[in-house]
Amino acid sequence: MAEPLKNHFGPDIFERLADQLRKKHRRFPRDRFVAACSNGYDELELLPRARHIAACLQEHLPGEYPEAIELLVSTLGPPLEKTENNGMAPFFYLPHTLFVREFGLDYFEESMQAQYELTQRFSAEFSIRPFLEQHTKATLKRLKAWTTDPSVHVRRLVSEGTRPRLPWAGRLRAFQKDPSPVLPLLDKLKDDSEIYVRRSVANHLNDISKDHPELACEVASRWNKRANENRRWVVQHGLRSLVKQGFPAAFTVLGYAPADSLTVTELTVEPEPPRIGESAAIRIHLQNESNQTVAAIVDFGIDYRKANGGSQPKVFKLKNCELKPGEELTLSKTVSFRQMTTRTHYPGHHRVFVLVNGTEVADREFTVQ
Numbered sequence: 001m002a003e004p005l006k007n008h009f010g011p012d013i014f015e016r017l018a019d020q021l022r023k024k025h026r027r028f029p030r031d032r033f034v035a036a037c038s039n040g041y042d043e044l045e046l047l048p049r050a051r052h053i054a055a056c057l058q059e060h061l062p063g064e065y066p067e068a069i070e071l072l073v074s075t076l077g078p079p080l081e082k083t084e085n086n087g088m089a090p091f092f093y094l095p096h097t098l099f100v101r102e103f104g105l106d107y108f109e110e111s112m113q114a115q116y117e118l119t120q121r122f123s124a125e126f127s128i129r130p131f132l133e134q135h136t137k138a139t140l141k142r143l144k145a146w147t148t149d150p151s152v153h154v155r156r157l158v159s160e161g162t163r164p165r166l167p168w169a170g171r172l173r174a175f176q177k178d179p180s181p182v183l184p185l186l187d188k189l190k191d192d193s194e195i196y197v198r199r200s201v202a203n204h205l206n207d208i209s210k211d212h213p214e215l216a217c218e219v220a221s222r223w224n225k226r227a228n229e230n231r232r233w234v235v236q237h238g239l240r241s242l243v244k245q246g247f248p249a250a251f252t253v254l255g256y257a258p259a260d261s262l263t264v265t266e267l268t269v270e271p272e273p274p275r276i277g278e279s280a281a282i283r284i285h286l287q288n289e290s291n292q293t294v295a296a297i298v299d300f301g302i303d304y305r306k307a308n309g310g311s312q313p314k315v316f317k318l319k320n321c322e323l324k325p326g327e328e329l330t331l332s333k334t335v336s337f338r339q340m341t342t343r344t345h346y347p348g349h350h351r352v353f354v355l356v357n358g359t360e361v362a363d364r365e366f367t368v369q
Contacts, residue, residue, distance in 0.1 A: 004046075005046045006044070006045050006046040014033070014034060014056070015034055021033070024075055025062065028061075029060055032060060033056055037056045050091075050098050051102075053095035054099040054102055057095065066107055069099070069114050072114070073118075076117055079121055083152060090123075097115070097126060097127040100114050101127040101130055108135055111131065112139070115127055115128055116154060119154055120153045124161065125161040125166060129161065129166075132161070133174070136181070140182070140185070143157075143185055148188070152194045155194070156196055160200045160204075162204070163203065164211070165210060166207075182204075183219065202235075202237035205220065209238070209239060209250075210241060213242055213250075216238065216239065217247075220238060223235050224253055239253060243358065246358035247358065254297075256295055257357070259294050261288055262287070262356050262361065263361075264284060264354050265285045265328075266283065266330075267354060273368060281332050281334050282316075284300060284354055286331070288324065288328075294322065295322050298355070299316060299355040300333070301314060301353050302351070303350060303351040305347070305348045311351070318331050347368050348367065349366075350365065350366055350368050351365050351366075352366065
Protein backbone atom coordinates (compact mmCIF):
# COMPACT_ATOMS: atom_id res chain seq x y z
CA MET A 1 0.00 0.00 0.00
CA ALA A 2 1.37 3.42 -0.98
CA GLU A 3 2.47 5.72 1.82
CA PRO A 4 -0.04 8.56 2.44
CA LEU A 5 1.07 11.81 0.80
CA LYS A 6 0.62 13.68 4.06
CA ASN A 7 3.57 11.73 5.47
CA HIS A 8 5.77 13.72 3.06
CA PHE A 9 4.35 16.93 4.53
CA GLY A 10 5.27 16.61 8.18
CA PRO A 11 6.12 19.17 10.88
CA ASP A 12 9.50 19.71 9.24
CA ILE A 13 7.66 21.76 6.59
CA PHE A 14 6.49 24.51 8.92
CA GLU A 15 9.63 24.32 11.07
CA ARG A 16 11.76 24.94 7.99
CA LEU A 17 9.47 27.78 6.91
CA ALA A 18 9.66 29.29 10.40
CA ASP A 19 13.45 29.26 10.28
CA GLN A 20 13.46 30.94 6.87
CA LEU A 21 11.08 33.67 8.04
CA ARG A 22 13.06 34.27 11.22
CA LYS A 23 16.26 34.58 9.20
CA LYS A 24 14.68 37.29 7.03
CA HIS A 25 12.79 39.02 9.86
CA ARG A 26 14.41 38.84 13.31
CA ARG A 27 11.16 39.72 15.09
CA PHE A 28 9.14 36.97 13.45
CA PRO A 29 7.57 34.93 16.31
CA ARG A 30 9.06 31.60 15.31
CA ASP A 31 8.09 29.60 18.37
CA ARG A 32 4.50 30.86 18.44
CA PHE A 33 4.16 30.10 14.71
CA VAL A 34 5.48 26.55 15.14
CA ALA A 35 3.20 25.97 18.12
CA ALA A 36 0.17 27.20 16.17
CA CYS A 37 1.03 25.02 13.17
CA SER A 38 1.51 21.99 15.44
CA ASN A 39 -1.96 22.33 16.94
CA GLY A 40 -4.07 19.51 15.43
CA TYR A 41 -1.61 19.00 12.56
CA ASP A 42 -1.30 15.22 12.89
CA GLU A 43 -5.01 14.66 12.26
CA LEU A 44 -5.04 16.60 8.98
CA GLU A 45 -4.52 15.30 5.43
CA LEU A 46 -2.09 16.96 3.01
CA LEU A 47 -4.22 19.80 1.62
CA PRO A 48 -5.81 20.70 4.98
CA ARG A 49 -2.29 20.74 6.45
CA ALA A 50 -1.20 23.26 3.83
CA ARG A 51 -4.32 25.38 4.47
CA HIS A 52 -3.62 25.25 8.20
CA ILE A 53 -0.07 26.52 7.66
CA ALA A 54 -1.40 29.30 5.41
CA ALA A 55 -3.85 30.37 8.13
CA CYS A 56 -1.03 30.42 10.67
CA LEU A 57 1.02 32.56 8.30
CA GLN A 58 -1.84 35.04 8.14
CA GLU A 59 -1.92 35.16 11.93
CA HIS A 60 1.81 35.56 12.52
CA LEU A 61 3.31 37.42 9.54
CA PRO A 62 3.89 41.11 10.25
CA GLY A 63 1.81 43.99 8.95
CA GLU A 64 -0.85 43.97 6.25
CA TYR A 65 -0.84 41.60 3.28
CA PRO A 66 1.59 43.59 1.06
CA GLU A 67 4.27 43.53 3.76
CA ALA A 68 3.53 39.91 4.63
CA ILE A 69 3.73 38.59 1.08
CA GLU A 70 6.92 40.55 0.43
CA LEU A 71 8.52 38.83 3.41
CA LEU A 72 7.21 35.42 2.36
CA VAL A 73 8.51 35.80 -1.21
CA SER A 74 11.90 36.89 0.12
CA THR A 75 12.33 33.40 1.63
CA LEU A 76 11.91 31.53 -1.67
CA GLY A 77 14.66 29.26 -2.89
CA PRO A 78 15.93 29.13 -6.49
CA PRO A 79 13.54 28.32 -9.36
CA LEU A 80 13.13 24.73 -10.49
CA GLU A 81 15.67 23.69 -13.09
CA LYS A 82 13.58 20.75 -14.36
CA THR A 83 9.98 20.53 -15.51
CA GLU A 84 9.44 16.90 -14.44
CA ASN A 85 10.59 14.37 -11.84
CA ASN A 86 10.92 16.95 -9.08
CA GLY A 87 9.24 14.67 -6.54
CA MET A 88 7.52 16.09 -3.48
CA ALA A 89 10.10 18.81 -2.79
CA PRO A 90 8.18 21.61 -4.57
CA PHE A 91 5.15 20.92 -2.34
CA PHE A 92 6.97 22.88 0.34
CA TYR A 93 5.50 25.94 -1.39
CA LEU A 94 1.90 24.73 -1.34
CA PRO A 95 1.10 26.79 1.80
CA HIS A 96 2.62 29.84 0.13
CA THR A 97 0.25 29.56 -2.85
CA LEU A 98 -2.73 28.97 -0.56
CA PHE A 99 -1.78 32.07 1.43
CA VAL A 100 -1.99 34.09 -1.79
CA ARG A 101 -5.25 32.41 -2.78
CA GLU A 102 -6.95 32.93 0.58
CA PHE A 103 -5.68 36.35 1.62
CA GLY A 104 -4.39 38.14 -1.49
CA LEU A 105 -7.45 38.74 -3.65
CA ASP A 106 -7.72 42.39 -2.63
CA TYR A 107 -4.08 43.02 -3.54
CA PHE A 108 -3.87 42.19 -7.23
CA GLU A 109 -0.40 43.46 -8.11
CA GLU A 110 1.34 42.06 -5.06
CA SER A 111 -0.37 38.70 -5.53
CA MET A 112 0.41 38.42 -9.22
CA GLN A 113 4.06 39.17 -8.57
CA ALA A 114 4.09 36.54 -5.84
CA GLN A 115 2.47 33.94 -8.10
CA TYR A 116 4.97 34.78 -10.84
CA GLU A 117 7.74 33.75 -8.43
CA LEU A 118 5.91 30.83 -6.83
CA THR A 119 4.98 29.12 -10.10
CA GLN A 120 8.68 28.85 -10.93
CA ARG A 121 9.17 26.80 -7.77
CA PHE A 122 5.90 24.86 -7.43
CA SER A 123 2.83 25.87 -9.45
CA ALA A 124 0.35 28.71 -9.12
CA GLU A 125 -2.26 26.91 -11.25
CA PHE A 126 -4.61 26.57 -8.26
CA SER A 127 -4.00 29.93 -6.58
CA ILE A 128 -4.50 31.95 -9.76
CA ARG A 129 -8.02 30.69 -10.38
CA PRO A 130 -9.82 33.01 -7.90
CA PHE A 131 -8.07 35.93 -9.60
CA LEU A 132 -9.42 34.78 -12.96
CA GLU A 133 -12.88 34.72 -11.42
CA GLN A 134 -12.75 38.04 -9.56
CA HIS A 135 -10.25 40.05 -11.64
CA THR A 136 -10.85 38.46 -15.02
CA LYS A 137 -9.72 41.20 -17.42
CA ALA A 138 -6.67 42.22 -15.42
CA THR A 139 -5.54 38.62 -14.91
CA LEU A 140 -5.99 37.71 -18.58
CA LYS A 141 -4.01 40.81 -19.55
CA ARG A 142 -1.18 39.73 -17.27
CA LEU A 143 -1.28 36.17 -18.58
CA LYS A 144 -1.06 37.47 -22.14
CA ALA A 145 2.20 39.19 -21.23
CA TRP A 146 3.45 35.98 -19.65
CA THR A 147 3.00 33.96 -22.86
CA THR A 148 6.44 35.16 -23.95
CA ASP A 149 8.12 34.98 -20.55
CA PRO A 150 11.58 33.36 -20.49
CA SER A 151 10.45 30.93 -17.77
CA VAL A 152 8.84 27.73 -19.04
CA HIS A 153 7.00 27.46 -15.71
CA VAL A 154 5.41 30.87 -16.16
CA ARG A 155 4.37 30.12 -19.74
CA ARG A 156 2.82 26.82 -18.67
CA LEU A 157 0.85 28.60 -15.95
CA VAL A 158 -0.88 30.67 -18.64
CA SER A 159 -2.48 27.53 -20.09
CA GLU A 160 -2.69 25.28 -17.03
CA GLY A 161 -4.10 27.95 -14.73
CA THR A 162 -6.92 28.81 -17.15
CA ARG A 163 -8.02 25.22 -17.85
CA PRO A 164 -11.78 25.02 -17.24
CA ARG A 165 -11.59 21.43 -15.95
CA LEU A 166 -8.23 21.34 -14.19
CA PRO A 167 -8.01 18.11 -12.15
CA TRP A 168 -8.14 18.55 -8.35
CA ALA A 169 -9.35 22.14 -8.76
CA GLY A 170 -12.71 23.84 -8.91
CA ARG A 171 -13.96 24.41 -12.42
CA LEU A 172 -13.76 27.83 -14.03
CA ARG A 173 -17.46 27.98 -14.87
CA ALA A 174 -17.23 31.16 -16.95
CA PHE A 175 -14.56 29.69 -19.24
CA GLN A 176 -16.36 26.36 -19.26
CA LYS A 177 -19.41 28.18 -20.61
CA ASP A 178 -17.43 30.40 -22.99
CA PRO A 179 -13.78 29.52 -23.68
CA SER A 180 -13.27 32.37 -26.15
CA PRO A 181 -11.36 34.66 -23.71
CA VAL A 182 -8.56 32.10 -23.31
CA LEU A 183 -8.24 30.99 -26.94
CA PRO A 184 -5.82 33.85 -27.83
CA LEU A 185 -3.54 32.63 -25.03
CA LEU A 186 -3.55 29.08 -26.37
CA ASP A 187 -2.87 30.39 -29.88
CA LYS A 188 0.31 32.02 -28.59
CA LEU A 189 1.45 28.88 -26.76
CA LYS A 190 0.60 26.09 -29.20
CA ASP A 191 4.06 26.26 -30.80
CA ASP A 192 6.00 26.74 -27.58
CA SER A 193 9.51 25.35 -27.67
CA GLU A 194 8.88 23.18 -24.57
CA ILE A 195 6.73 20.02 -24.52
CA TYR A 196 5.88 20.93 -20.90
CA VAL A 197 3.90 23.90 -22.22
CA ARG A 198 2.55 22.21 -25.35
CA ARG A 199 1.21 19.31 -23.28
CA SER A 200 -0.73 21.78 -21.14
CA VAL A 201 -2.16 23.41 -24.28
CA ALA A 202 -3.26 20.01 -25.56
CA ASN A 203 -4.87 19.14 -22.23
CA HIS A 204 -6.60 22.53 -22.24
CA LEU A 205 -8.01 21.86 -25.72
CA ASN A 206 -9.17 18.46 -24.48
CA ASP A 207 -10.96 20.21 -21.59
CA ILE A 208 -12.72 22.49 -24.06
CA SER A 209 -13.74 19.53 -26.21
CA LYS A 210 -15.80 18.08 -23.34
CA ASP A 211 -18.12 21.09 -23.30
CA HIS A 212 -17.71 22.50 -26.82
CA PRO A 213 -16.72 19.68 -29.19
CA GLU A 214 -17.46 21.68 -32.34
CA LEU A 215 -15.38 24.63 -31.14
CA ALA A 216 -12.50 22.34 -30.19
CA CYS A 217 -12.55 20.85 -33.68
CA GLU A 218 -12.64 24.31 -35.25
CA VAL A 219 -9.59 25.38 -33.24
CA ALA A 220 -7.79 22.12 -33.99
CA SER A 221 -8.55 22.42 -37.70
CA ARG A 222 -7.08 25.92 -37.77
CA TRP A 223 -3.99 24.79 -35.89
CA ASN A 224 -3.56 21.77 -38.15
CA LYS A 225 -3.00 23.90 -41.24
CA ARG A 226 0.68 24.00 -42.16
CA ALA A 227 1.42 22.36 -38.82
CA ASN A 228 4.80 20.92 -37.94
CA GLU A 229 5.19 17.64 -36.06
CA ASN A 230 5.02 19.29 -32.64
CA ARG A 231 1.79 21.11 -33.40
CA ARG A 232 0.23 18.02 -34.95
CA TRP A 233 0.91 16.25 -31.65
CA VAL A 234 -0.89 19.04 -29.77
CA VAL A 235 -3.90 18.66 -32.08
CA GLN A 236 -3.99 14.87 -31.79
CA HIS A 237 -3.60 14.92 -28.01
CA GLY A 238 -6.13 17.71 -27.67
CA LEU A 239 -8.79 15.76 -29.58
CA ARG A 240 -8.16 12.44 -27.84
CA SER A 241 -11.45 12.41 -25.91
CA LEU A 242 -13.46 13.20 -29.03
CA VAL A 243 -11.66 10.44 -30.93
CA LYS A 244 -12.45 8.02 -28.14
CA GLN A 245 -16.11 9.07 -28.30
CA GLY A 246 -16.17 8.63 -32.07
CA PHE A 247 -16.96 12.31 -32.75
CA PRO A 248 -16.91 12.51 -36.58
CA ALA A 249 -15.45 16.03 -36.92
CA ALA A 250 -12.41 15.06 -34.86
CA PHE A 251 -11.52 12.32 -37.33
CA THR A 252 -11.93 14.75 -40.21
CA VAL A 253 -9.51 17.20 -38.58
CA LEU A 254 -6.97 14.41 -38.14
CA GLY A 255 -7.29 13.38 -41.78
CA TYR A 256 -9.25 10.16 -41.32
CA ALA A 257 -12.08 9.75 -43.80
CA PRO A 258 -14.91 7.23 -43.35
CA ALA A 259 -13.32 3.81 -43.79
CA ASP A 260 -16.18 2.06 -45.57
CA SER A 261 -13.78 -0.23 -47.39
CA LEU A 262 -12.37 -1.79 -44.22
CA THR A 263 -14.13 -5.02 -43.35
CA VAL A 264 -13.94 -6.91 -40.07
CA THR A 265 -13.66 -10.54 -41.13
CA GLU A 266 -13.15 -11.92 -37.62
CA LEU A 267 -14.11 -10.79 -34.12
CA THR A 268 -13.51 -13.28 -31.31
CA VAL A 269 -13.46 -13.40 -27.54
CA GLU A 270 -11.06 -15.99 -26.09
CA PRO A 271 -11.79 -17.88 -23.94
CA GLU A 272 -15.51 -17.91 -24.44
CA PRO A 273 -17.27 -17.59 -22.19
CA PRO A 274 -14.89 -15.50 -20.06
CA ARG A 275 -15.24 -15.82 -16.32
CA ILE A 276 -15.33 -13.13 -13.67
CA GLY A 277 -11.93 -12.98 -12.02
CA GLU A 278 -10.10 -13.91 -15.21
CA SER A 279 -9.03 -12.20 -18.46
CA ALA A 280 -10.06 -12.54 -22.09
CA ALA A 281 -8.38 -11.70 -25.40
CA ILE A 282 -10.32 -9.65 -27.94
CA ARG A 283 -9.10 -10.54 -31.44
CA ILE A 284 -9.99 -8.48 -34.53
CA HIS A 285 -9.08 -9.26 -38.14
CA LEU A 286 -9.41 -6.42 -40.68
CA GLN A 287 -9.10 -6.32 -44.46
CA ASN A 288 -8.92 -3.38 -46.86
CA GLU A 289 -11.15 -4.41 -49.76
CA SER A 290 -10.57 -1.24 -51.80
CA ASN A 291 -7.89 -0.36 -54.34
CA GLN A 292 -6.66 2.59 -52.27
CA THR A 293 -4.60 2.91 -49.10
CA VAL A 294 -6.84 3.62 -46.11
CA ALA A 295 -5.76 5.44 -42.94
CA ALA A 296 -7.62 4.18 -39.89
CA ILE A 297 -7.94 4.64 -36.15
CA VAL A 298 -9.07 1.25 -34.89
CA ASP A 299 -10.61 0.95 -31.42
CA PHE A 300 -12.94 -1.47 -29.75
CA GLY A 301 -15.44 -1.18 -26.95
CA ILE A 302 -17.32 -3.37 -24.53
CA ASP A 303 -20.84 -2.84 -23.26
CA TYR A 304 -20.41 -3.99 -19.67
CA ARG A 305 -23.42 -5.34 -17.84
CA LYS A 306 -24.56 -3.25 -14.87
CA ALA A 307 -26.23 -4.33 -11.63
CA ASN A 308 -29.64 -3.17 -12.88
CA GLY A 309 -29.36 -5.23 -16.07
CA GLY A 310 -28.47 -2.28 -18.27
CA SER A 311 -25.11 -1.70 -19.92
CA GLN A 312 -22.25 0.80 -19.73
CA PRO A 313 -19.83 1.13 -22.69
CA LYS A 314 -16.09 1.55 -22.38
CA VAL A 315 -13.84 2.18 -25.39
CA PHE A 316 -10.28 0.82 -25.61
CA LYS A 317 -7.57 2.20 -27.89
CA LEU A 318 -6.06 -0.27 -30.36
CA LYS A 319 -4.03 1.11 -33.25
CA ASN A 320 -3.56 3.96 -35.71
CA CYS A 321 -2.59 2.40 -39.01
CA GLU A 322 -2.60 2.49 -42.81
CA LEU A 323 -3.76 -0.51 -44.83
CA LYS A 324 -2.70 -0.85 -48.44
CA PRO A 325 -5.12 -2.25 -51.05
CA GLY A 326 -5.98 -5.82 -50.10
CA GLU A 327 -3.88 -5.71 -46.94
CA GLU A 328 -5.05 -7.60 -43.86
CA LEU A 329 -4.34 -6.83 -40.22
CA THR A 330 -4.91 -8.75 -37.00
CA LEU A 331 -5.14 -6.90 -33.70
CA SER A 332 -5.69 -8.22 -30.21
CA LYS A 333 -5.93 -6.89 -26.70
CA THR A 334 -6.42 -8.54 -23.32
CA VAL A 335 -9.13 -7.19 -21.04
CA SER A 336 -9.57 -8.09 -17.41
CA PHE A 337 -12.79 -9.23 -15.80
CA ARG A 338 -11.25 -9.14 -12.35
CA GLN A 339 -13.19 -7.20 -9.73
CA MET A 340 -11.67 -3.76 -9.11
CA THR A 341 -12.48 -0.75 -7.00
CA THR A 342 -13.19 1.17 -10.20
CA ARG A 343 -15.36 -1.47 -11.88
CA THR A 344 -17.64 -4.23 -10.63
CA HIS A 345 -18.27 -7.06 -13.09
CA TYR A 346 -21.62 -8.83 -13.33
CA PRO A 347 -22.39 -12.12 -15.10
CA GLY A 348 -24.60 -12.15 -18.14
CA HIS A 349 -24.81 -10.73 -21.65
CA HIS A 350 -22.08 -8.33 -22.83
CA ARG A 351 -21.31 -6.85 -26.25
CA VAL A 352 -18.00 -6.12 -27.94
CA PHE A 353 -17.89 -3.68 -30.87
CA VAL A 354 -15.25 -2.41 -33.30
CA LEU A 355 -14.81 1.26 -34.20
CA VAL A 356 -12.97 2.39 -37.33
CA ASN A 357 -12.50 6.16 -37.58
CA GLY A 358 -15.22 6.61 -35.01
CA THR A 359 -17.82 4.48 -36.78
CA GLU A 360 -19.01 1.14 -35.44
CA VAL A 361 -18.33 -1.46 -38.13
CA ALA A 362 -18.82 -4.79 -36.34
CA ASP A 363 -20.08 -6.24 -33.09
CA ARG A 364 -20.97 -9.47 -31.37
CA GLU A 365 -22.51 -10.51 -28.08
CA PHE A 366 -20.93 -12.81 -25.51
CA THR A 367 -21.75 -14.04 -22.04
CA VAL A 368 -19.65 -13.57 -18.94
CA GLN A 369 -19.91 -16.27 -16.29
